[in-house]
Every structure is written in C-alpha cells, then in structure tokens.
Amino acid sequence: MIGPETIKVKRDTGETVVVDLVGIETPQAATNATPSLFEGVPDSKQGRQMLGKYHERALSYTKSQLRQQVVTVATAPQVGKTDESHLRAYVYIGDFMYNTDLLRIGSARVTDSEFSKRPLFMQKMQTAQQKGYGIWSTNQTR
Template identity: 35%
Template sequence: MRVPAVLCCLVLVVAGCGGLSTPAEPTLADDTTPTAEPVGPTVGTVTDVPPPRPAVEVSVTAVVDGDTIRVEYANGTRDTVRLVGVDTPEVHAENDPPEFEGVPDTTAGATCLREAGIDASNLAKDRLLGRTVGLAFDPNLDRRGYYDRLLAYVVVEDRLFNYGLVRSGHARVYDSDFTRKTAFDRAESEAREAGRGLWQCADGATAVADGGTVTAGASGLAITAIDYDAPGNDNENLNAESVTLTNRGDEALSLAGWTVSDDADHRYTFGDLTLTPGASVTLHTGSGTDTDSDVYWGREGAVWNNGGDTVTVRDAGGTVVVERSY
C-alpha cells in the first residue's frame, strides 16, 4: 500500500528528522467516487449528500467570508481555502445582482445581497472558526484557483459544509465542472423556489423560516440579523444581544402592536414605531432609551439561546409575519 506523501512528512517530523522542507499543500489522494444518490437527514425535500473522504485535517484560523477561509496544517503551514462549487454574496466588495438569478439589478438588490453575505459569513464563523475540519479535493478541478487559493470541500462533523451553504440558501452554485454539481444544482433550485437565504432578495420572493437563513415576509419585513451570543457572559451584556428587522418593502410599515418572540414565547411588543422603506430597527434585550432605530426589551436576563432558537414576528392580530431560525 502506497503511503501518501504528506503522511510521510508528518511521520518524519515526529521522528525528529531535521532539514525537511514543509510541503506547501497536501498531496493525499482525491476523493474520486461521489455517491450518485444523496442520503442523510432531510431538509424540505433535499437531502444531505455524502461527504467526500477528507485528504487532510486542518484548523480554521479565520473566516474571510462565507466561501473563503484561512487554515493551518498540523505542521504549522498556513493556507487560504476557497470552497469548491459555491459562491456566497460579497461582504468586502460590491455585489453584481444579475449573478444571482431573479435578484433585481438595483440598489435594493445589492443591499439585500450584502446582508445575505454577512449572514453567510456569520454562519461560517459559527460552524468553522477555531475548529478542526477535513479538506477534500475534486478530481475534476485544479488544486488551486485564482489568487493561488486552495480549492477544497470542507467536511465538518461528517457533513459537507459547501453543500449545506447551497441547501440553506446561503450560496449559489458556482459554475464549474465539479463532480457534485448535479446535487448542488438540485439543492439550489429548491432553496430558490422556497425563498431561503439570499433568494429572498429575488423579485417577488416571500420566504418561510429555514435553519439560519435571512427571511422576508409578504409585508416586506425581514429579520436581517440575530446577535444571539453577546461577548462575554450574555446575562451581563444584554444590549449586545439583539435582533434587527428591516423593511424591504416599498411602503412604510407600522409595527405598532407587533410582537417579537422566541421558542419559549418570551414576547416583546412594539410601541408606535414605523419603518420607512429600507429602514431597520434593532431590538436589544437589555434596557435603554428607545429611538427610531433602536428599541429595548428591558429584560434582566438573556433571551436568545446560543444553541439555537427561532425569532418569530407577529402582527397586532397575532398572525405570523416572518420567522427566522438559527
């Protein structure tokens, strides 16, 4: 049995051999046998695809954005990884709405995509940053792409993170000849039809809640940010725990009598507040002086569970307007 080159290097380093140069990238075998039929836990009618066999394990040291991370190998070598097959909206540059099917080529479309890009970046930070993950490579692609970034699948907890981004609507499928493209295309199609994540930016989209996505209701109201894990002790930093709502509609929206609640049915009721088109309001868990852009729940303890929760907004009549889970 042939021993992979990187493993040899690691063995030699552990043995204390001197004079070895650290390889710039892993040389373990590609995963060349993707399973044709996806299996695994379902979300809607789309299932997980089996993850490829990782070639190497790395530590994630930084998240550049939703589809790009920085990693460190066990021997201390560092690298930048561009996730295979996916493209999340930009957060450090301008977005081009026509790249995302159905998203209008307008300022509102670009703004919506930027918010979706931030959401994707936050998801990557939550799931990957500081963790050990597996990297796998696609036999149809070069190892490196633009800017000499390593092109890889990221496997975390036996799940293919790249695919999860597409399935949840955090990314579109990047047009390249990677082996899992059919499954990715199918997942994107369903996410787009359901209005998940970035696809709620599309013309006429109304969305329902689906794990960790930005959502928008028919009223135009969207839950655009959930800061559920305040720095330090959540109960001692209540105003850093917050939920942000944005009016993405074309008309002013009165929130008087509307409520925000969690899974445990803790409820906040808005006073006489109106959001003009494009305006946002942030609901802080702690206490403070309400303004047009910031309101305060006045609670003495944290509301939003760090391990996952659902934000539900209801109108004055109790009808659910929009939900978002994380």
C-alpha cells in the first residue's frame, strides 16, 4: 500500500506492479493538501487540516479493504501509465469495483481526466456530495 489511490499488486507470476486507481483523487496529507480541488472545502489552514484528516481516513480504509485481497486489475483502454510508470486501472474485488467505493463514502473526487466509466464515477461522487458524506460534509457547515 503506497497511498489511498496507489497500491501494490502482486501478480500470479510473483511480479509486483504499482497501480493507480483510475478516475479518483483523494486528498493529500495536510501539508500538501489542495483545498481548491475539493468543492466547498475552505482554502485555509483549517481546510488543509481537514483534508489531511480525510487523507488518513482514506488510507486506513484502503488498507482495511484491500490488504491481502485477491483482486482483478482491469486497465482502461484510453488511459496509459502515469509519469512514474504506474499502471492506471480499475481494481475489482470479485464483481465490486473498489475505485468507486472511495467516491461512495466521500473520501475522493473524480479526476478531471477522461475515462470510460466517468459517468458512473460522477454519479457516485454526486450522491456522496448530496448526502454530505466524508469530505463533502463541510458543505453543510458553510
């Protein structure tokens, strides 16, 4: 586990690959957090601290959900590797796509890039925003 949206996957061959979850972005640690990426989060020290808290929650959640799991990694045809040569992919536990789970609980936003499942991802994020889950709970207090 490297971060909430970047994981290491061991293939059947024994090779380990680094995978970035397609289509999502979680907050960075408080010192590097960018509130302007998350609608409704104040661009202030308090906003950065709040995003740092959600970074830690997203990291803990990803660890609890994916550690020691058998996953299927499916690449997106129009999405290549990252600048760091990480594979960008959808990660499935059985039939369940993990990428959307971080959106569903309000721990991530949809990236600005184009990818095939963008409409589904937007729907998951908008539902979390409307219900005030996770990061989006700040919208109710403004």
